[in-house]
Amino acid sequence: xxxxxxxxxxxxxxxxxxxxxxxxxxxxxxxxxxxxxxxxxxxxxxxxxxxxxxxxxxxxxxxxxxxxxxxxxxxxxxxxxxxxxxxxxxxxxxxxxxxxxxxxxxxxxxxxxxxxxxxxxxxxxxxxxxxxxxxxxxxxxxxxxxxxxxxxxxxxxxxxxxxxxxxxxxxxxxxxxxxxxxxxxxxxxxxxxxxxxxxxxxxx
Numbered sequence: 001x002x003x004x005x006x007x008x009x010x011x012x013x014x015x016x017x018x019x020x021x022x023x024x025x026x027x028x029x030x031x032x033x034x035x036x037x038x039x040x041x042x043x044x045x046x047x048x049x050x051x052x053x054x055x056x057x058x059x060x061x062x063x064x065x066x067x068x069x070x071x072x073x074x075x076x077x078x079x080x081x082x083x084x085x086x087x088x089x090x091x092x093x094x095x096x097x098x099x100x101x102x103x104x105x106x107x108x109x110x111x112x113x114x115x116x117x118x119x120x121x122x123x124x125x126x127x128x129x130x131x132x133x134x135x136x137x138x139x140x141x142x143x144x145x146x147x148x149x150x151x152x153x154x155x156x157x158x159x160x161x162x163x164x165x166x167x168x169x170x171x172x173x174x175x176x177x178x179x180x181x182x183x184x185x186x187x188x189x190x191x192x193x194x195x196x197x198x199x200x201x202x203x204x
Contacts, residue, residue, distance in 0.1 A: 016054045019044050023065045024072070029108035032062050032115050032126065059125055066129045069111050070136075077101050078140055087151035088198065091144045095167065095194050099187060102175040109179050112137070113172065138164045145201070154201050166197050 022044045027035045036058050041048045055061040081094035102110050112134060119127040142160035149158050170193045178186035 019046065019051065019054060020064055020068045023061060024068050024111065025107055027062075027065050027069070027111040027114075028106035031118055032065070032111065033118055035062055035065060037061060062126045063129045066111070066115070066126070066133060070133045072105070073101060073110075073112075073133075073137070076105050081144075087148045088153040088202075091148055091198065092194070094141070094144055095171075095190075098171055099174055099190060102171065103178050109175060113175055138168060141167050148201075155203055158201050163197065163201055167194070170194060170197070 019040065023035055023040050026039060026043060030039075037048050037051050037055065040046075040061065041051050044051075051061075055064065077094065077097040077100075081090060081097050084090040084093040102113070108114075112130065115126075115130045116134060119130050138161075141164040145154065145158060145160040145163045148154040149156055149160075170190055173193075174186055174190035177183045177189065183189075
């Protein structure tokens with residue numbers, strides 16, 4: 001997933017990066033709507049005026065936090081998964097790492113899941129950013145499915161979008177089953193659902 005990297009090149013950039021990390025934690029815990037200049041200033045121990053030197057508005061801050069979240073997702077899920085052998089092993093690793101992302105990588109879980117509900121009926125740059133990254137996530141699943149077809153693990157006529165639709169449903173069910181409902185069998189059921197999906201996709 002290609003996103004803008006936040007590279008610390010000076011004191012101001014270092015401060016911005018550290019502030020965004022705090023902002024990502026807040027967005028994970030309470031959602032993007034709970035992330036404001038005021039809440040971030042209080043958590044980061046900075047003044048509001050100091051934060052306005054880095055972010056021109058609440059929406060600017062929210063978009064920057066989504067950019068950071070996308071980069072973290074790429075580091076935690078996509079890059080290690082796509083380092084696996086081509087085909088089904090790569091897809092299986094992708095789903096395992098995605099499950100960890102939903103429950104373990106951030107204090108309140110994936111910020112994109114909450115943002116998808118918060119902004120599904122709202123127009124504006126934040127919604128556009130959410131749509132961009134969610135679509136890219138789905139495209140990564142489709143890419144892995146197409147590669148699995150190239151290796152022969154799936155038939156040539158496999159439906160990558162259909163697979164992504166079902167995989168996304170499993171991921172969302174797992175996230176709610178594990179985080180909200182606190183079901184101890186969440187991971188087992190998600191793995192069984194992925195195994196069944198892979199079996200259908202392979203024609204088994």
